[in-house]
Amino acid sequence: MPLLELRDVTVAYGRIEAVRGISLTVDPGELVTLIGANGAGKTTTMRAISGIRPLARGSIWFDGRDITRMKAHDRVLAGIVQAPEGRGVFPGMTVLENLDMGAYGRKFDSKAEHDDALGRVFALFPRLDERKKQAGGTLSGGEQQMLAIGRALMARPRLLLLDEPSMGLAPQMIQQIFRTISEINAAGTTVLLVEQNAQQALSRSDRAYILETGEVSTSGPGKELLADPAVKRAYLGVA
Amino acid sequence: MTGTAIGKPRTADRPHGGTGDRVRLWWDALPRQTQWLFGIPAFALVAALPVLRPPVLTTVGTDFGGVLAQFGMYALLAVGLNVVVGQAGLLDLGYVGFYAIGAYTVALLTSPNSPWNLTDDWLSRSWGWLFALPIAIAITAVSGLILGSPTLRLRGDYLAIVTLGFGEIVRLLADNLSDITGGGRGLSSIAYPVVGTSEKRPFGVFSAGNTQHAPTYGVWWFWLSLILLAITLILIGNLERSRVGRAWVSIREDEDAAEIMGVPTFRFKLWAFVIGASIGGLSGALYAGQVQFVVPSSFNVINSMLFLCAVVLGGQGNKLGVIAGAFIVVYLPNFFLGRTSLLGIPIDGNTIANYKYLFFGLALIVLMIFRPQGLFPARQKLLTYGRELYVAARRAAGYGKPAPEPTTEQGGAS
16 A cells, blocks of 8 residues: 555635646655646645645545545644754744754654654764754755754654755755665655756656646656656757 | 855854844753743833833823823734734734724723623623633634635735725724614723722722822723733743744644644634634724724724834734834834924934834834844744753754763754
8 A cells, every 4th residue: 555645636816826737656665756847846745745725626535534624733743743844944943942843743752752753863964963053044055954854754644745855955955965864765665756967866766757837747766757758858958 | 155154153054143132042052940030020120111100101291101002002912913914924904893893892882882782781880801802802703714714725914805895894883883883973981990999099090080099090901911921922822832833833833734743724824813713803992992993984994004004114924023022013113103303303203203103114124124024033942842952952063062962952063
């Protein structure tokens, strides 16, 4: 049984349908990527999954349950946690306070468990440990991205949604973020990734879906798509 | 940018730092008992102001006690509005509506002009006010719920406009439902608590007739509002330090991000609205009892702006700051009222007082340029594990005396 399943999902902004009848699945433990050009509907799909955006048609299933009508904050408790596009860190809160907000819906049995969760995030992103008393808004772009991912991990997600984690980052930082995403996935967290950086994303993901103007045009294992001439032409800049 | 700026003082890390921060750090680091030791005398000093009547501070044009009573009510309003605007970040321009509902509830239940008057029936006039007080708070809370549930789906400017409309609707209802509210003539002879009757004060200390002998009725209402303010502050302070407070701050900072962190944003926005409203209602009930007379014109929209001015001036999100803001907003115009000279310079105090909206407007503009966070900006303490950690963390960041070893810090270097 897939962990997440989208069945014929349509999302509309007014009369404009940004996403038109998408169906996709994410199996437990997988790293699945959604790639596509600007305006293909990637972020809208993410917002629909996390519950910020209502569906016009279709249904979303998580762990065998229909969550189409579930509120966004309840989906977090169910295990779907998003690191939003543009990072969405709380600018006036310190790094530590931001991370604490990530665990808002989670009950810790003891302080040790809390420290352990925090320790894991700091192990993945030592930079956050160095800056934990700094206000979120004063971090660099890459650090904010780390914070957004770290904050999402504090909620102990069963499915981690990452929306364009490489956006606006320096090449070296992109490498590091992707390596960390692979690490998170290898440690057992299912990841659904939205990316424009097709090269990096495809080479690291188990499977991928390619979105074009709100519809799934191609899907398959990441490595296969990487070799697909049509994909190469459209997304990898190879003639 | 990505260098190794670890451990050295970084005042720029937070939006603002400096003397205020140092005072705050010193205060936060004090044990609770010591804080009370400082706090109670300070509170007593404020309460004693109208008895001490300090020479320059005492108003000349109007009764000092009355001014302080008004300050007490505005302080409550500022604290209530601060929950909505400062904590949850919801711009409410119709807060005066709740103030009016609180005042009119008491008036309708206890004024002989009202069709719903209970005091000529089974309720004694001595206890009518006290009886109406919790009802006023409850009704304003419900009105907050009624206003909030449809409108809190709106954001930013849209919410501001709808709440502005709400404030006007309440006033217009009071003005036009003449059969019930007396329309523009208002409702008079509202009940007040009759306590402390004596030869000199035949109607008790809270009676508007108690003006001949100090302390006057204004002073007594000031004391009453101070007590209610203290209770409110303790309750609100506890809320702010709890998960509710964290939810409010996260909503203020980024509502979408808060929602996907698992914060039920709508519910907490509604809570902020309801709590803010009920405090406004409490203040309104005090007002009705003190003045013993309500008319719609006392609840103009400009009052909402004045309340908001107190909050913004004082520092959104800082409870004590907004109380200082309320003091400025109430006291300054009254300070100038009737004054003909200041420090030997002849001034026309009455004119200055009359132009108070102009001066507050200018003050706000200047403030927005030089100190947008307000005179006494807020500092959040949100960590799950207590203020000791907060102090340790701030010390380690180099804000105060260096701590020997931040052993209590969370996570550590893992």
